Amino acid sequence: MGRHVVVVGAGPAGLGAASGALRAGARVTLLDAAERPGGQIHRTAPVELGGPRLELAWPGLAWWAESSVWAFERSGDGAPLVHVLRGGERFALEPDALVLAPGAHDRVLPFPGWDLPGVYTAGAAQALAKGECLAVGEKVVVAGSGPFLLPVAASLLEAGSRVVEVLEANPASTVLRGWGRPPWQVSKVGELAGYAALLARHRVPVRMGRTVVEARGDGRVEEVVTARLRADWSVVPGSERSHAVDAVCVSHGFSPRLELAVAAGCAVDGFVRVDGDQRTSAAGVFAAGEVTGIAGAPAAKAEGLLAGWIAGGGSPRVPALRRRRDQGRAFARRLAAAHPIGDAWKEWLRPGTVVCRCEEATYGDLCRAAGDQAANAPRAVRLATRAGLGPCQGRVCGPTVAEILGSPPAHHRPIAQPIRLGELAAPVREATPDER
Known part of the structure; x- marks a missing residue:
């Protein structure tokens, strides 16, 4: 078969990307940390891959459930090596193209x-x-x-x-x-x-x-x-x-899951920056769905289809699909304008209000650390209060801490997901033909 496309995330955008890449003749490995595909939006509804119902035995599709991408590694000008943790074992996938569709979470x-x-x-x-x-x-x-x-x-x-x-x-x-x-x-x-x-x-x-x-x-x-x-x-x-x-x-609203995009070297300005073909600034890496803008499931699916189609080697001349994608982007702009977060929300807080729940850092802790002239840089404040350094690694409190401190959120981590030292020390296992 043709190109190998790895799709990370099996929500509407990821399913769309897998469908687009398969239609372009590519071989697809679809990864998600969940047991079933569909993401939040298809939690109980029938899951679709493009148009027809998703069959996990679709020719050319390898479905990897309960799998986490924990790091990327570049060795050339193409797509990065994708390091995956699955069932306690380490794998390294070498795709021709990578589509990131990890979605977003509640803010x-x-x-x-x-x-x-x-x-x-x-x-x-x-x-x-x-x-x-x-x-x-x-x-x-x-x-x-x-x-x-x-x-x-x-x-x-x-x-x-x-x-x-x-x-x-x-x-x-x-x-x-x-x-x-x-x-x-x-x-x-x-x-x-x-x-x-x-x-x-x-x-x-x-x-x-x-x-x-x-x-x-x-x-x-x-x-x-x-x-x-x-x-x-x-x-x-x-x-x-x-x-x-x-x-x-x-x-x-929602916060995009940017950890993998940043680990892959993609430019980020609140969302992952993509061009008209859903390409990111990182070679061989595409992005689709709510990491590129919050616009809902139909828009995410359209972006995924376009990203997967082009990642899989399909012709870039797909005007109908681009129109659907552009309609989704217009909806995202309206959504952001209609439901902004007001700057004065911090007036609700009291000194004892917990901001970082993992480390129990309070609003008062952050304000005192930020007022210390000897250590008032955002990084120093985070180290002093440990805000954003707990088990969730700032995924919940990160944007809030950044707004309080007036600094951009910190996303960059060489290891994007938690991994045990024993798993890290284990040898990389090669995927069998059935797993590919």
Whole structure:
């Protein structure tokens, strides 16, 4: 068979990339840390590869489940060697092209009490509801920013929770101005109408310009304090209200998973920088999906198809596919304009508010370290407070710490994923023909 393409990530973008590369005649190795393909969006729905249902025995496709890419190694001008940990064994794959589609994860801004049991990221709550049919609580508030709050509320209702209210932090004026005038994507409008109808049937109010600024409870969440916000997300004095709840689900947008892209040498400016063919600045490396911009599953799939097709040696003349990709990029720009994070969110914090949960570094710790003239460089502050140096390696708190310190997030690590010393010392095993 022709070229060998390694695709990292089996969400919509990765599945699209695998489909595109196979259609171009390439041999594909599809990797994901999860047991099943599909990513967050296809947790329970039938998984598709391009158009047809994904068959793991598709000719030319090797599906590597529960596999982690922990490092890259360059030995020439082509795609890097891909070091993979699978089942406790080390492998090294030598692709002709590499497509990175690791996706993104929820971003949650800290607030007093956000570390109490009963505070969930919206994505985790949805995963439990969709994947396990488990409700995170009986009375739940869903808060943050972005259209993702609506399907999360819908999933909670279907799992049996009572959703007290859905809170969008941005005022209606910001949201409407960001989305602008038509044309809008018909599918998105229909999806929004469906969620709105479901929430209306359950009498769930959706409030704009309001969010959760504190969670309270003895050992777990018992109530939340919500407040009205100005456009910059500063709190309107006297607008605070308390609600008795046993869970709160929060999402302030998404953070792209940039560790692998940075380890591969790709240029990053908040997202992975790609050209019109989804090529990154690193030779032989393509990127697709939410690492290049948050735009939802259809846009990620279109980017993946284009990246995989060209990585697999297909003709770059695919105008219909490029139009779909460009529509997704336009949607991403509107989404970012309609649901920005206001600069004044840090006013919610108190000195004792935990910012880095791994190392229990507080907002006061960061402020004191940043005010020390002898060691006020961002790196010195992180070393002094250990913020971002815990087990998650800053994946959760990294953007928040960077905003507090006024510095760019730190992503670069030679080893992109945790690996045991015994695994690191073990010899590299060659993949058998069945595994390729």
